[in-house]
Amino acid sequence: MLPTDRFLSYISQHNLFGHADRLLLGVSGGKDSVLLAHLLYASGYQFGIAHCNFCLRDEESNGDEVFTRELASQLNVPFHSIRFDTPAYASSNQISIQMAARELRYAWFEQVRQEHGYHYIAVAQHKSDATETILLNLIRGTGIAGLHGILPRRDRILRPLLFLTAEEIDAIVSNSSISYREDSSNASIKYARNKIRHEVIPKMKQLNEDLDLTFEENSRRFLQVEIFLNQEVEKLRNKFFHHTSVDTIEIDVDLLADLNPRDLLLYELLKPYQFNETTIQDLVSVWRTQSGKIFESKSHVLLLDRSTLILKKRSSAESPEIAILKDTKNFEWNGMKYTISRVTPEELRFSGDGKIAYLNADLLQFPLNLRLWNKGDYFHPLGMTGKKNISDFFIGQKLNRFGKAEIGILENGNGDILWVVGYRSDNRYRVTSDTQNIFIIETSE
Structure with missing residues (x-):
């Protein structure tokens, strides 16, 4: 039956x-x-x-x-x-x-x-x-x-x-x-x-x-315990995890250090990002002593930046280089929108915004090249006569490893760096009283 x-x-x-x-x-x-x-x-x-x-x-x-x-x-x-x-x-x-x-x-x-x-x-x-x-x-x-x-x-x-x-x-x-x-x-x-x-x-x-x-x-x-634990972990995640962009989260290390029971809660907090217990134990062992260290999972990367953890989704691929032609007006690169305009000195409305670069158009050699930063890159920061390694410039800007890896470098056709995108243009290509044609490039999200 x-x-x-x-x-x-x-x-x-x-x-x-x-x-x-x-x-x-x-x-x-x-x-x-x-x-x-x-x-x-x-x-x-x-x-x-x-x-x-x-x-x-x-x-x-x-x-x-x-x-x-x-x-x-x-x-x-x-x-x-x-x-x-x-x-x-x-x-x-x-x-x-x-x-x-x-x-x-x-x-x-x-x-x-x-x-x-x-x-x-x-x-x-x-x-x-x-x-x-x-x-x-x-x-x-x-x-x-x-x-x-x-x-x-x-x-x-x-x-x-x-x-x-x-x-x-x-x-x-x-x-x-x-x-x-x-x-x-x-x-x-x-x-x-x-x-x-x-x-x-x-x-x-x-x-x-x-x-x-x-x-x-x-x-x-056990299922009831799991449901309760997940609810509590979600409360902690909402409290501790601060989204600074679509794919970036910052977490205060001091808050994590005070968790009790720390290892269990830390594992549950990071589990959705595919970090295993071994990696989390490694993180805990150095989070007071090794700023700059990176931890990786299959889907995410975790950077220990002083007293902050920065969590980012793994990039599927590095942004390729892009050629900018003489008649280019708009394009996108690495998740940012770029707009190019050309004006005369009379038309210029200068802004001190680092997201805008003002360059002497007559000194540019096309195509320009927009790419990621490479070790050994240098430029002459606006307002300085000497050159400076971009790696040293980044240190002065207090950029972490994630930040450095995402910044664009605008390069002239002759290989000179024109602009560290969003930060500083090159002094050699600045607009002066003798400049007749001005090339303006700006970014927006």
């Missing part, structure tokens, strides 16, 4: 979906997903079956595909299938076969969901899977998020079978005479999850026969 009442109660309890929703059900052919298909059918829900053939077990994989196709026909529901060259994908992406299968499966499920108008994707993970997941996370190392196991809903992925244990599923399938396919790889202990399933959990159940129930109760508590 199918546990339809418990099934419907679980769906209602977690508000997973309604009878108006269409579900795309991932079915491997194993007992878990086949049981879920029968439960959905018996409960009158609208669904289609999606099957992935990962081509890992030769004829056994092909047999699974035939079986699931026949199941869809028996239940009179739509059927979708695909074949993957899983080993090739794993090799090209340098990931395990298991991870490759997971990425391929969920990406295709979402594609089918969108193309065929399904509201959600349903998968057949159960209560015992959740126990295994928590143990795996603990073994591999996890933050608190890894302790709540598998959630009934994550975005459009639903898990309506989490109310059953593996033992309960075995009994239901057997008593209901439901046909299914047995995956021979499930018996192999070369995979970490199978080793936990076949060797670790049985021994733990000798100590606690209600292990799955205990883990379910613990994971519910």
Whole structure:
């Protein structure tokens, strides 16, 4: 007898979906997903079956595909299938076969969901899977998020079978005479999850026969702790993180140093920017002594600038050099807009704004070149007769490494630097009483 009442109660309890929703059900052919298909059918829900053939077990994989196709026909529901060259994908992406299968499966499920108008994707993970997941996370190392196991809903992925244990599923399938396919790889202990399933959990159940129930109760508590922690961390992030531009955040080191518990909260604050615990420990060890040090994650860069941390998103690519022709009037470079005009001395309306450079147009050699700063660059700052290394000029302006890396250098056709954009033009190309034609270039965001 199918546990339809418990099934419907679980769906209602977690508000997973309604009878108006269409579900795309991932079915491997194993007992878990086949049981879920029968439960959905018996409960009158609208669904289609999606099957992935990962081509890992030769004829056994092909047999699974035939079986699931026949199941869809028996239940009179739509059927979708695909074949993957899983080993090739794993090799090209340098990931395990298991991870490759997971990425391929969920990406295709979402594609089918969108193309065929399904509201959600349903998968057949159960209560015992959740126990295994928590143990795996603990073994591999996890933050608190890894302790709540598998959630009934994550975005459009639903898990309506989490109310059953593996033992309960075995009994239901057997008593209901439901046909299914047995995956021979499930018996192999070369995979970490199978080793936990076949060797670790049985021994733990000798100590606690209600292990799955205990883990379910613990994971519910951990989820509540995680929700509370995330709320508190978000309050701290709003208080400590100051956005100085679209992609730049400044954080006062002294405020972080006073956090308690510091390591946990600092990790949670920086986790969205993909910094790991090792990098954060390195940061803490030097944040009073090594100003100028940079820490990197996959997505962001963190600069320790005296008593301030400056957080920036990684640049996808350096701004290229751009040629400025004699007739150029407007252009964009490195996120800034540039406007060029030419006036006579009578038309000149001088402003002391560093975002505007006034140059003797008759001394310019086109095309001009706008680029990023290079080590060894020098110019003659306006108002000075001698030259100055731009690196020294930056020090005088108290620019950090991020600031230096973004400043434009306007270069004459002969190689002379005309303008450190936004700061100072070159004295050799200044406008004097003898200047007849004036070249004006200015920036705006």
